[in-house]
Amino acid sequence: MMESQVKMSRLQKAALWVVAVAVFTDMLIYGMIVPIIPSYAKTLGATQAEIGFLFGSYAITLLLATPISGVLSDKVGRRLPMILGLFGLVAATILFGFANSFWLLIVARMLQGISAAATWTAGLALLADVFPLQERGKAMGIALSGQAIGMLLGPTIGGFLYQWGGYHLPFIFAAAIALIDGILRITLLHDEPKQDTEQRVSYRSILKMHSLFMIIGIIIIGAALPSALEPTLPLYLHNVLHVSSGTIGLLFAVPTLAYGFTAPVIGTLSNKLGRNQTMIIGLIIAALCFPFVTLVPNIITEILVLAVLGISFSFLLAPALPELTYLADKNGIRAYGTLFAIYNTAYSIGMFCGPTLSGSLSDLFGLTNTLYIFSLILLCYLGLFFLKIKKQA
Structure with missing residues (x-):
């Protein structure tokens, strides 16, 4: 018994290292191309619309490949899809x-989206396999910190290496990081838990869990809110607060840092407060804070607002992942690959809807009114979420 407990502890550590580094590597390389590819694509004759499609193609293939990755992960195990x-x-x-x-x-770019679908779906499912429910919040919070750090460092490293060594150097560096990641995946994941072949479950069976849809909504919101600011906030910061492009980049790092630092803490805290209650707090903070992004008078208060927003994203997303697995366990379903394929799909929808909605509404009503509309949507969803919880109690 003691040997199995020690072995399990090692497996948990190996899984956490592999998934955190895998998620970090994926988002680092995702972000590294941001300052490089637009200008390079223009030298190849691409129009602005075509460059926009280039960046959007990642989300398209992520969305399409995720369900296949989930089923594959449940059938053959987590190691093969991650490799x-x-x-x-x-x-x-x-x-x-x-x-x-x-x-x-x-x-x-499309291949990047397909590989992300395999890595994220199998990686999160692996954490659910090896960590008991009460420890999943912390483990998945650490994995999400890898995501935040990769998103934060990617554009900075990519831009610096491009200036220093030209177009090819960032990709040589990225290949070296991927090689380290590969060594971790191959060597540390040689002892993954076996899959129960009798527990293969269809998407239809999982989607019969009605409580799942409320959590899917939380995930869509958690992905949509930060992405909604990407096409709109830079113009406001430049035109109203007269902030330089470099400073705008640093300001966008603020919510990412706040999210990365607080996700493991809030993931652990959600076990004490209750995961649904933690997500309710996230909805309240985000709804109250969102309009202040364009109401603050100076850069210092803007930093404060963006930091609080980043913390609200942790309150939303860190408990959502273990809550998904709790709902599956409660219904006798251990097809975690399929489950996290649903998570990835919801996240992709949020990444698409956030900027699309904010850009369209800003053209019609202005940015400040758009943020009020987003807050109203959050408050309406908060009401639905609260009623659902009361009904279940």
Whole structure:
């Protein structure tokens, strides 16, 4: 008994390292191309609309590949999809580095989305496999910190390496990081838990869990809110607060840092407060805070508002992941790959809806009124969420 307990502890540590580094690597390489690819694509004759499609193609393939990755993960285990995801990431990185036509860049970006689907779905499912429910919040919070750190460092490292060594250097660096990630995935994941073949469950069975839809809504909101600011807030900061482009980049790092630092803490805290109650707090904070993004008078208070927003994202997303697994366990379902495929799908929808909605509404009503509309949507969802909880009690 003692041996199995020690072995389990080692497996948990290995799984946490592998998934956190995998998520970090994926988001680091995702972000590294942001300051590089637009200008390079223009030299290949791409229009602004085509460059927009280039960036959006990642979300499209992530959305399409995620359900397949979930089913594959439940059938063959977590290790194989994560290793396949790595090969896809390496291939995408090399293709980016040596692409001599715009459509090769499209193929590389789509391949990046497919590899992310495999890595995220299998990785989160692996954490659910090896961590008991009461420890999943903290474990998944740490994994989400890897996501935040990768998103934070990616554009900075990519831009610096591009200036220092030209177009190819960032992709050589990215390939080296992917190689380290690959060594971790192959060596540390040799002892993954076996899958119960009798527990393969269809999407239809999982979607019969009605409580699941409220959590899916939380995930969509948690992805939509930060992405809603991306196409709109920079113009406000530049035109109203007269902030430079470099400072705008640093300001966007504030909620990412706040999210990265607080996600593990809030994931642990949610076990004491209750996961649903923690998500309610996140909805309240986000709804109250969102309009202040354009109401503050100076840069200091803007930093404070963005930091509080980042914390609210942790309150929303850190408990949502273990709550998904709790609902599955409660219904006798252990098809975690399929479950986290649903998470990835919801997150992709949020990433798409956030900027699309905020951009369209800002054209019609202005940015400040748009943020009020978002707050109203959050308060309406808060009411629905609260009623659902009361009904279940």
